[in-house]
Each structure stands twice: as C-alpha cells, then as structure tokens.
Amino acid sequence: MPVDFLYPEYEVIRNPQRCIACRVCERQCANEVHSYDTELNLMKSDESKCVNCHRCVSLCPTRALKIVKTDHTFKTNANWTNEVIGEVYRQAGSGGMLLSSMGNPKPYPVYWDKILINASQVTNPSIDPLREPMETRTFLGKRPEKLERNADGSLNTGNLPPNLELSVPIMFSAMSYGSISYNAHESLARAAEELGIYYNTGEGGLHEDFYRYGKNTIVQVASGRFGVHKDYLEAGAAIEIKIGQGAKPGIGGHLPGAKIVGDVSRTRMIPEGSDAISPAPHHDIYSIEDLRQLVYSLKEATNYQKPVIVKIAAVHNVAAIASGIARSGADIIAIDGYRGGTGAAPTRIRDNVGIPIELALAAVDERLRQEKIRNNVSLVVGGSIRNSADIVKAIALGADAVYIATAALLALGCHLCRSCQTGKCNWGIATQRPDLVKRLNPDIGYKRLVNLVSAWQHEIKEMMGGMGINSIEALKGNRLMLRGIGLNEKELEILGIKHAGE
Amino acid sequence: MKRIYVNEKWCLGCHLCEYNCAFANSGSDDMVKALKDIHINPRIKIEEGPQGISFAVSCRHCTEPLCVKSCITGALSVDNGVIEVNKDKCVGCYTCIMICPYGAIMPGNDGSVIQKCELCTNNSFGEPACVRGCPNKAIVFEER
C-alpha cells in the first residue's frame, strides 16, 4: 500500500466524561467516522474520514463532541501552505482535477464589508417601520417607456410587459434537483410560496410533484437542456437562460451519474447512472443575436406571458456583456459573483475565475444607465449575499433584487463542509441517498427558510427606515446612501460611491 | 386529547428519543449522570427494519385501553386520557404485556413492575421528552 501523505485535516474531540455511548454520532455519520467498541464500551473515531459537517456535534445529546482543526503541520511556510502542499499530494496520488463545492473560500476582499450604509439625523428624519408603512415589494422585468392612458384618463395597464412580483427583493437561486435533494427542493418551493417570492429549478428539470408551486417557480434552461419541455416552460412564472455560474464561469454543470437515480433521472429526462455533463457554452449561442433567438423562442413558446432571465457569471467584461443582454429581449439579467456556490466545481476554477459581484453590479448598473437601457431590464445579483445588509447595499448599488442560495442551504442545515461532491451530505441536502435525504424534513426546512427571509425583511425595513426611505424603489441605485471604507480611488470609482467622511 | 404520533417517513433511527425518554424518567437533571455507563430501558423504542425503515413505538393511550381493562390489580388507569401505572399496586404479572397490541408496555428496570409511557406527565419534563428531542419531527405531540 502506498504511503498516504495526507494527515487528517480535522480531529474529533470526544469528552469521555460526557459521552454516554448512545451511538447517535455513529448512526448519523454517513462518512463512518464514529464506531462503537462493544468490549470497551467506548466510542471511537476515525478522523481521516471526517469532513467537519457537524452532524454528530449537533445531534450529540450531551455535547460530548467537537471538531477542531488539527494543529499537525508542515514546517510553516507562507507560500507553500499546508493546503497547497496537501493539494499537490492529492493530485500526485490521483492524477485528477481537484473537485470542490460551495463557494470560493479564499481570503479575497469582501466589498460588502467595506461599504457602510447611511442613516438620517435631524433633517430628512428617519422612518419607524413599526409605525409607518414600509414597502419591500418589488417588480422584476422591463419597465414601460412611458405611461399610457385610456380615453377616460385612467392608466392603461393592458400592454405592460410581464413582470415578477416579489414581496421582498430576495429569491432562491438555481439549485438543481439532483445536486440537492427532493426534500431540499420541497422546502425551497414551499418557502417561496409562503413568502411570495421565487425559487429556481436550476438545470435539473422540475419534479412532477412541484408543478403546483409553479407560480413561485423560475424554470431554468441551461446548456444541457436537461428536463426542458413544453409543460416545464409553461409551469414556471419565469424562464431563466443560464449562460454561466459564479462558482465555475466558463464551464457547464456536472452531475455525476451516481446522483442520476430514480426521479432525478426521470425529471432530467436522461438515463439512470449517466453523467449529466452540461456543455460549457450553449451550442446554439455564439453571439448576442443567437441569445436573442433563444430568448424569443422561449417567449414564443410561452405566449409572451413570462419574463425571461439571462444569468451570467461575473467576469471581466461583464458590463459589456450585460449591455448586450439588455438588448437581446431579456427582461431580467442575473449576475452571479465569484463567491457563488456549487455542488461541484474544479477547485482551481472555483477559486480563481470571475470577479466580485459588488464590482460587477456597480459596473453593469452604471453601464446600462449610461446607455439609457437600464429600464429594459431588471438586475438580480447573487454570489454570496450573506445577510440583509448585503441586500440593502446591493440594492443601493443598483440591483433590483438578490439571489440567495448558500444562505438558504445554511438555513436548511448546511454546515459548509464543502463536500457536496461526495453525495454523502449528512444533512440531507446535497445527496440522493434515501436514508440521508429523509434527514431533511421539509416541514422544518421550509419554516426555517421562511424565518430567515422574514427576519431579513424586518432588518431591511429597519435599515431603510433609518435612511428615511420607505420603499425598495426609492433605495434602488441610490448610491448616495453608501460610503466606502478602506477602499482605494479605483475601487470607489468602480463602485460609484464616496469614501466614508466625504 | 394531544397524543404522540409517529411518522416513519421522517424517522432517522437515531435513537435519541430513547435516550431522552430514559433521561426524562431517570429523576436526574443531568443526562450524563443519569445515563452514563448504564443500559437504558426507555418507554419508547425504535424498531428498525430492512430498507432503512425505522420508527418509534410508545403507548398509544388508546381510547379503549385493553391494558387497563385487563390489569389484574387496577394499577393501570386512565387519567384525563393518559394511561398511567401505579407502581405501588403493580405486581409485575405482565398481563398488560400480554394484551397490548402495540407491544408498548415493558418490564421496568428490575422486572418487578411494568413501565410505560405516561407522556411525561409524571416526571419533571411535563411534555413528552421524546418529541422535544426528535431532530426531524418524526414524533409529534398533537391534537388531531
């Protein structure tokens, strides 16, 4: 047996005085870290299998467990870090690409944390959302160029382009059935319905059970065209063309054959066990004109009743691309920043490709305004929206709404162990193993999602009220409400905001 | 009346209900103290079968309780719908074990009297500990 160069990254610390050997940890670990020695009446652990997902820690009734990062180390080297060395060992052993999941974990700047929000003092008094009406409702889609009135002077609303109405400017972004479980999808769908927002099928098709949530569903059409058919397109409230994704710009989605089982296979309309490899590009799109054809094909197919979203990853020339999309007939542009999550991506791509959503958003909004086509489209941004302050900042930077996914998964129990690609998610989210899927009870999951979004809605109202603003509409693109901190001139220029103190 | 209902679809077979039951009925306020190094004898028990099926079984608190009707001592009685055992009267004849269609009554720790779920009405928990500790709502306590 070859020498294993890798030392386990985490250690399972069990407090023997607290452990009652109930074996819950053993039963709950799909990675088989824990085991019970009947002779010694002792729980044991094999930390080499631990992914640090905390399932055991969370369910241990006596809090006898914790997982710590090992302090075992190579000779300290700021350049050849433990992680870098470990990756070389793994690749030298396997000969394969490194795979990871969830979003880019590298210590790049987080611009949200370098932007501060304004509040009113004395003049333009703040608004108390507990006592005053506060509107978080927002609409996504084209804006009409001018108001039209009927002969009697009333507004003519008959010719309005199709819009999405959101009770709060938050949507659950695309996660396919297959990459996440049936129960995760059910949780998202039910939460979206209760909240009056939308969730997104991703490129895995729509399970037949979830057609009833159609009015709160965005159906995605991606380069693999998995699960796309007439009923599917008609089922949703909007259709999203996925060009790219923040976690892996430039490549298509990959779902290993092991996850293509049963209903997943049927819903995707591909054989069981076959890898679902979406092509990197859409093979029918090589230009904005090609994109326009697809946009209008989809509109035609759905009788021009549904807005069409085009989703791209935030890349270097995102502003120019967005400008093109805004002219393609799309109603909404979704931009996914480089911290966006995924069920599986090549590590190098996840960690090194794309740009921050904050800069991409500012650039796109500015470009569309300059070109006087901002009202052609709505802008939805995602790629690591972590809390309600990020949302307020995104809207003030010009977004119409945000997409959240990692935060939604966290609400469902995800502990960001970033091992989705193994298919053994102990929290029942990124897995198709029935014994693991059942760990996520949608009755609990959907409620937690509703709680999260409701809590954020309250916070958004508080922050808006503080600024003296009583509607999302009035916050949109209101960059005067933002100041940068610790940012250089160039960054401030791109973000279009002043520095704190100015 | 509120009862315990089990939905095996959500049962993970984690056995936490058994440990929470054993703790709740231990009289101790510390789970470690109560359960360390002992073989628990809970009033709720998980059945595990093929294909990953598992579910918890505890007293159903039947409206037509065969155990109460069959009890030879009068130790089993119904109080506000809750079937209780008077351990002082019970002589451990196991007639209730013979008749309970759910197999939800079992000998107590030394076998001299029986034990059964009393919905935690007679311990310091006050509400079923199995339900409170179930991580996946596989056991619920509801009025239906």
Add this chain to the structure above:
Amino acid sequence: MNYVIIGNSTAAVGCIEGIRSVDKAGKITVISKEPHHVYSRPLISYLLYGKTTEQRMKYRPDSFYEDNRVTPVLGTAVTKVDYENKKVVLDNGDEIAFDKLLFATGSSPFVPPMAGLEEVENQFSFMKLDDAAALQKVINKETRVLIVGAGLIGLKCAEGICSKVKQITVVDLAPRILPSILDETGSELVQKHIEKQGVKFILSDSVAQFSKNSAQLKSGGKLDFDVLVVAVGVRPETKLAADIGCKVNKGIVSDIHCATNLDGVYAAGDCSESYDITSGQYRVLALLPNAYMQGEAAGINMAGGEKAYDKAIPMNAIGFFGMHIITAGSYDGEAYVVQTEQTYKKLISKDNLLKGFILIGDVARAGIYTSLIRERTPLDTVDYELIKEKPQLMAFTASERAVKLGGAKE
C-alpha cells in the same frame, strides 16, 4: 332504572363502569357474600408472597362505590332470584328489585371426593382473600405443605408460600404441570425452574387415602404434611341462574352481548361461557381480562348502549419465581418453535391465522401476537417470517403502521 349485580369482583366492576359510561343516573346495587371491598382475586398469592397488601390489592380505590353511586350490599348472599317479580331475595330476608340483572357469581373451588379428606384438619382452598388469610395463619417455617393440583392456582399458591414454609409437595394426576396452558416442552421447562426453588412434584399420581397428617399415594408412597391445599379446579357458580331458567352448560350461556336467554338478565365473568374465537367453541374462560370485558359489555348493553364482546380468547400471563409465561389461543395447527435453555417460544398457525402461542422466559411485546389472534389478522397481510422472529410492528404494512402509530384513518 334499577341494576342489580350479583357478585363483587372483576365482572361486577366492569359492569358498573360499563353502565356508568352510558347511564349516569340509574340505581346500581352490588351484592356479595364476601364482606370485602372489591379486591383482585389473583393477587392472593402475591399477598402471601409479600408483594402486595390487603390495601394495595383493592381492585379499585376505596371511593369506587361512592364515585359510581353504587349501593354495595356486602357479606350477604342472594338466596333466590324471583324473575317473575323482578327481585332478588337475600339471606337476611331483604328483597331488592331489579330491572336489569347481572350474574357475576364467579366460580368456586371444586373438591373431588377423596377418601379420608374429612380427617384432614388443615385443609384449604385457594380462591378468595379469606382462604389466603386462613392459610397464612397456619403456616410457618416448619410447615410441610401438600398441594393437590399442579395447575395455575396450585402453583401460584406454591410460589406465594414457598419462602415461608419448610417443604412443598405438589401432587397431580396429570403427567405434567400447567397442562391447560402449556405443551409438554413448556411444562418441563417451567417444572425444572420451579423445582430449583425447592418445590417437589409428584405427577401421574394421586392420593388414595388421606389421614390427618399424611397422604397415601396411589403409586404406593406416603407423604406426611401439616397443611393441605386442594387446588384441583373450579366450577362456575350457576345455580341461581339455572333456578330461574337461564340456559346453563358448563357455565351460564350468554351471547356476544353477554345477555342470557332471559330478557334483562345478563351473565359475565367466570360463571359464564364465552365464544372462544380460536377454537370456535363456547367455553368458560375464567380469566380476569375476560371477566372485565364481559362485564363491561354487559353493563353497556344493560344500560341501553351497544357493545359486543366478540374477541374472547383464552390467554394467560403468569410468572413463577421470576420466570414469565404468556400464552394465548389454542394449540391446534402448524407450530413454529424456538427453544433455548431458559426460553421457549411456540407459535401455532392455521388457516392463514395465528391461533395460539406459548412464550416462556422472553415475553417482550407478546401483545402483538395476542392481537394477531384477537383481530384474526390474515397472516398473508403481515410479514410472518419477520414477526415469527420477534413480535414487531415492522411486520405490518406501512399503511397499517400509519394507522397504528401515525393517526391515519383506516
């Protein structure tokens, strides 16, 4: 409405509780020869054993009669029922009128004619509280006890007094103990266990001649004893019922509503017969649960409600010196047997139904088997292989479990 119940044991309590679940107002009178508050008869052996007390062995709380507005007439026997005039006549001359009458007269010990029996001074039956109290008075560490009858009553008596006397010998005509509930293998296992406690068995034998303190056995041996307990069997008390024209076989014949052939007259408990669904015959099922459920059904029907008692089966839960035995049903059919040194399991199936079982040593969840018999569950609707291994709800279908555990409607 006037309800009169003759008898004051389990069936009477069932009847009272049955009546009160329907009729809160009617007048209930309970009449018994015994002067005691209702107590549990099977507990007399536990009383001797020291596991219960007279107070704790009360079958219902002290306030039971008051709570249920019952007039107890205790220590008084019924001498006659005047069915025509709808009244009962007591031994003190009183008469009590009834609209509905329940015979819950129970049974009495059967003492077969045995030569010289009259010479034995210390001889006892083992049925009632007074029997136990009398027995307790005469035994001590030096007492040699002879018990005639290796059935449930005789052996429970042996267990009750075992630690309090010098020697116990059990004699029975039958070749094995507990023949009414066990098969040969079971009898042997239990006998060995009881023998370990010092109880001696003389089987396939009987007493040819008693003298004051000794018994001459048919086989030729001679046994000296100080105290004799006769526990050969019981006979249903049917005389009062028979006198007024109730149909009587071995016990008083009553239908599934516990009604006799006479209008307004019911019978329940050890004095009556039930339809045993496992054998398809009317039998006296002298079992406490049976008595309660018959009594309850009788009470509800007497009060104008509707209750059928149509799931009667023989069943017994009994233990000797820590070894528990649960049996039910009848044993004619295909047997599935598992035996270890300390445990025995036998399941008997026939015509796609579980007909009976014997469990010794490991009786956990036996009620699941009992339920299969009582409910006449077709075995092809459950996983019989699984449930044979051990009683478990896993053997039922998921939808059946949803009804049993999940509150789903049937």
